[in-house]
Amino acid sequence: MKELKYINKYFKKYKAKLLIGIIITIIARIFSLVMPPYISKSIATVEQFLKAENPDKDALQSTLLTYILIIIGSALLSAFFTFLMRQTIINISRYIEYDLKNEIFRHYENLSLNFYKKNRTGDLMNRISEDVNQVRMYAGPAVMYSIQTFTLFVCVVPIMFYKSPTMAFYCLVPLPFLSFLIYRISKIIHKKSTVVQQYLSTLSTFSQETFSGIFVIKAYGIEPRINRESEILAEDGRQKSMDLARVEAWFMPLMTLLIGISSTIAIYIGGKQYIDGEIATVGIIAEFIIYIAMLTWPVAIVGWVTSTVQRAEASQKRINEFLNTEPQIRNTVSAHTPVRGKVEFRNVTFTYEDTNITALKNLSFTLNHGETLAIIGKTGSGKSTILDLIGRLYDVTEGEIRIDDTPLEQLNLYDLRKAIGAVPQEAFLFSDSIKNNIKFGKSDATDQEIIEAAKRAEVHKNIVKFTKKYDTVLGERGITLSGGQKQRVSIARALIKDPEIYLFDDCLSAVDTETEEKILKNLHKASRQKTTIIVSHRISSARNADKIIILENGTVAQQGTHNQLINTEGHYKDLYLSQLSEKEM
Structure with a gap:
């Protein structure tokens, strides 16, 4: 007992x-x-x-x-x-x-x-x-x-x-x-x-993973093997x-x-x-x-x-x-702490507990309220980790992150996250209508606000082609939509929230160049007087940022503006020339 x-x-x-x-x-x-x-x-x-x-x-x-x-x-x-x-x-x-x-x-x-x-x-x-x-x-x-x-x-x-x-x-x-x-x-x-x-x-666990990964199972033709495992x-x-x-x-x-x-x-x-x-x-x-x-x-x-x-x-x-498992991330502040959007990393080092991989090493930068920062780097360089740390999904191993000159731990956790509009690298949509998926960003949003957010995310034209339009119910994880459509619905969800800080984690990777340019223009308008951090592999997403950081193995390899970096030998210039030649071709 x-x-x-x-x-x-x-x-x-x-x-x-x-x-x-x-x-x-x-x-x-x-x-x-x-x-x-x-x-x-x-x-x-x-x-x-x-x-x-x-x-x-x-x-x-x-x-x-x-x-x-x-x-x-x-x-x-x-x-x-x-x-x-x-x-x-x-x-x-x-x-x-x-x-x-x-x-x-x-x-x-x-x-x-x-x-x-x-x-x-x-x-x-x-x-x-x-x-x-x-x-x-x-x-x-x-x-x-x-x-x-x-x-x-x-x-x-x-x-x-x-x-x-x-x-x-x-x-x-x-x-x-x-x-x-x-x-x-x-x-x-x-x-x-x-x-x-x-x-x-x-x-x-087996059933959940099988149903979630049914596309991979069918694509690789491994139904007999899965059946044997099931038996x-x-x-x-x-x-x-x-x-x-x-x-x-x-x-x-x-x-x-x-x-x-x-x-x-x-x-x-x-x-x-x-x-x-x-x-x-x-x-x-x-x-x-x-x-x-x-x-x-x-x-x-x-x-x-x-x-x-x-x-x-x-x-x-x-x-x-x-x-009895204690949450590693705790809200230590009961009072409300409004967030404006200045972000500062001070010698931040972070190591993932489960893999013991050090994703960031002694990283420092400052992003003032209303500025846009673009982060570029190879896979595994620590780009997404920066966004996770700002949202305090993890606490830093060493160093300190400050928002509006206040240590992250001294901010009300719920106020912090309410002030952030995040679009993850892998867009996640719920098994609900498109309308309700967008309303996750603002529960009391009107139909007009939802449509306006979808237009700014360049997904409205796709939605109205569906039989039930915004009332279309999506499959699990939004499987009804294409990769690009899922990303744009996720962007609409962030835009309708109208937060103080935007975090975009390579959220245009499944979108064509023409649509990307339209979305970036709309994002630029929406994020005026908002702090914005864009993680991307494309120069087109970074070129209009106030600051650009090039990450390599968790450290800053280069930083500056677009004009400064294309005139400096390094990863950014090489990437720019490579993508420029691809566009010309």
Whole structure:
């Protein structure tokens, strides 16, 4: 139960409803206890009628009718309160499931990029779905059945010993053995269910990666290989699930065995006592058989509850592993810190934790508010890392980044990111309409603002050709659109936000030269009085920048304006001449 202590705070949150549920459970069990004595009384009444010299048939019918109505009435009331019990306690488990999923999701959002590099998407999904569901079973059914079991034992066992101590003793002897056996089975179930949960994470990861990479699978014609891997994975899962099912299959046979043994004991001991005159009526035997039936499920449920708790423990442990992971990037400032846009790097060095690659080495530059900086360099030179550090997706290893002369860590993280309009190198669009994808930049944007942003991103003409225009729903990751269209929708998303800082990470790589020039003109108009950083491999994207930096292996190899750099020997001039000759050709 150690790991499950985490959700005690939710039980406290819903303690009023839980208390009502407990009271209703007790009432439901009390009404169910009305039936056995009246069955015994009914049999005793019939016995007296048969033994009487002058039996009164009308009196017998009247008495039996009264008892039958009491039995039916108590059964109906028990059923009604049982329904209320489930509505109360099971609903609490759904509330806890809702709260826990939201907590996990919020924590996922706060965790740094390094966390997502180390963990697979399928595993993350499984923990917030399958694992949370196992915890819900503990918070609902397990709690409900535990209360039921406790109430029944407290009420039924004393009644049985009051009616016939000898019969009660012999009838209850098999129960501890059954409970012990089910407990042992539950320990095995715990181990096997943990293995099954881990397998489900692996299956979710495999499925997610297969669906996301279906284009590559088809392009390379490796469907047979993926099918074989899927079959191997499915067979492995089948074996694990069957191992678990074989163990769980012992539950019902053991219950049936208990009912048979205890009922046989009740009939034998009860019959012997009746013959010896130790009990007054055969009805006591029938009453005991009903009590045994009432206690059998609670005894078996002890094992089921144990199994459920152990499954929930295993699942909550997996959940806690993530919930106990501290976000590397924390918002340390609660007050609002407005951002204007001056950016300064002071001897910044950054090493990626997962690969131990040093992307930036002692990098320094200053970009004043309203200026445009272009960053050019070969693949792996650290261009994208600069943008990630400005958005504080990572914290620097050494040195300092300042925004408006304030260290980055001393700015409100949410204010900082609200002031940034970022267009990543790999455009990511959600499985939603084009309109809503653009509105991610500004949730309350009007249709006119959306159209205007799309026009400035030179994608409006493409959108209006679609059947549903801006209401066209995109496939996963925006697969409905071409690479260039996805990039331009991402640019429209950034433009509609109208931030103080624009970060464009090689976001025109899939766009033709003519369209690029139009977009750059529009970006130049939109980014007036805005700080803009453009990462690109094209000179055309950099030539109008106020400052240009050439990166090589994380350090500044060249810097200056376009005119200065084309008149200086180096990578920029070589790239300029190369792209100029390509354009002329």
